[in-house]
Amino acid sequence: MRTFYRLVAVxxxxxxxxxxxxxxxxxxxxxxxxxxxxxxxxxxxxxEDPSTPKALRARxxxxxxxxxxxxxxxxxPDNSSYRSYVDIGRDSVTYAVFAAPEFSLTxxxxxxxxxxxxxxxxxxxxxxATETAVELQGQGMxxxxxxxxxxxxxxxxxxxxxxxxxxxxxxxLAALVFHELAHQRVYVHxxxxxxxxxxxxxxxxxxxxxxxxxGATAQLRRYEAAERRKAEFLTLVSQTRDELGQxxxxxxxxxxxxxxxxxxxxRLRTRYRxxxxxxxGRYRGYDAxxxxxxxxxxxxxxxxxxxxxxxxxxxxxLCSGNYARFYASVRRIGLLDEPxxxxxxxxxDSCY
Numbered sequence: 001m002r003t004f005y006r007l008v009a010v011x012x013x014x015x016x017x018x019x020x021x022x023x024x025x026x027x028x029x030x031x032x033x034x035x036x037x038x039x040x041x042x043x044x045x046x047x048e049d050p051s052t053p054k055a056l057r058a059r060x061x062x063x064x065x066x067x068x069x070x071x072x073x074x075x076x077p078d079n080s081s082y083r084s085y086v087d088i089g090r091d092s093v094t095y096a097v098f099a100a101p102e103f104s105l106t107x108x109x110x111x112x113x114x115x116x117x118x119x120x121x122x123x124x125x126x127x128x129a130t131e132t133a134v135e136l137q138g139q140g141m142x143x144x145x146x147x148x149x150x151x152x153x154x155x156x157x158x159x160x161x162x163x164x165x166x167x168x169x170x171x172x173l174a175a176l177v178f179h180e181l182a183h184q185r186v187y188v189h190x191x192x193x194x195x196x197x198x199x200x201x202x203x204x205x206x207x208x209x210x211x212x213x214x215g216a217t218a219q220l221r222r223y224e225a226a227e228r229r230k231a232e233f234l235t236l237v238s239q240t241r242d243e244l245g246q247x248x249x250x251x252x253x254x255x256x257x258x259x260x261x262x263x264x265x266x267r268l269r270t271r272y273r274x275x276x277x278x279x280x281g282r283y284r285g286y287d288a289x290x291x292x293x294x295x296x297x298x299x300x301x302x303x304x305x306x307x308x309x310x311x312x313x314x315x316x317x318l319c320s321g322n323y324a325r326f327y328a329s330v331r332r333i334g335l336l337d338e339p340x341x342x343x344x345x346x347x348x349d350s351c352y
């Protein structure tokens with residue numbers, strides 16, 4: 001833990017030197033994280049404590065088994081992360097602010113010592129996130145703010161399980177634990193698209209392996225159905241991003257581009273309703289996403305987590321589903337410079 005405190009101190013000093021991010025921003029990050037870290041309770045002790053509510057004890061037993069599975073079967077780090085628990089008393093642990101120009105799908109990035117440049121700013125306070133969003137909107141940017149249920153310090157501290165991670169079923173919890181631990185296994189400085197897609201690949205393959213090992217056939221069918229719907233949703237988003245890319249690249253006035261942009265987004269909503277009603281039956285899990293404003297920032301945020309997942313899943317298969325070989329291959333590709341990294345991943349035809 002002292003190592004993490006030293007890291008934070010360095011980050012604050014560097015921020016003052018570079019002027020990229022204010023000291024107050026780092027201060028809120030430090031304060032929010034330390035509040036969580038000081039409230040941690042050991043999972044094993046919670047399970048043994050007779051005063052622990054029955055429902056919470058059951059979730060802790062499940063979480064403990066998931067955490068052990070991550071190490072034993074997915075070759076994820078065997079450390080103290082996700083072996084403690086904190087009830088944070090709110091629906092989201094942090095809030096991420098994404099921004100992109102009105103006529104571009106390239107998200108704005110912010111750079112941080114150690115972690116590199118990322119396409120968002122995170123806040124422990126919803127009020128602070130909203131204030132930043134308003135400021136960016138005043139600069140003419142498209143903005144998207146979303147609540148986050150888990151975050152990773154990349155192993156710099158012992159990340160705890162959070163009450164927000166228990167907001168859904170065990171499959172959701174397993175996905176989060178596998179995803180966040182994947183960031184501790186491989187992390188490429190300043191390449192969020194690479195890092196997030198890799199973590200999603202570990203998450204999805206890991207959840208399927210976990211459900212099969214548990215003999216949870218019904219849950220596995222539900223999970224695979226959800227993954228198919230997500231793939232169809234992402235295909236719709238990708239189609240709209242292609243349309244918008246053409247609109248933004250064409251000649252025309254701002255008014256013409258703005259009108260064409262709005263029309264493309266409305267076509268996206270129409271295509272979604274058609275797919276939902278014709279293919280998905282009564283499933284309406286994406287209704288909230290479509291009901292709220294859609295803009296370049298929101299579309300860019302979605303692409304960060306999805307664009308390279310298929311390439312990582314193919315690489316995983318090329319590595320015969322062996323996690324240690326897969327991680328070693330991903331790590332080698334991650335050492336390449338960014339253009340060669342993306343090309344090598346996309347063209348991989350063997351375990352690298």
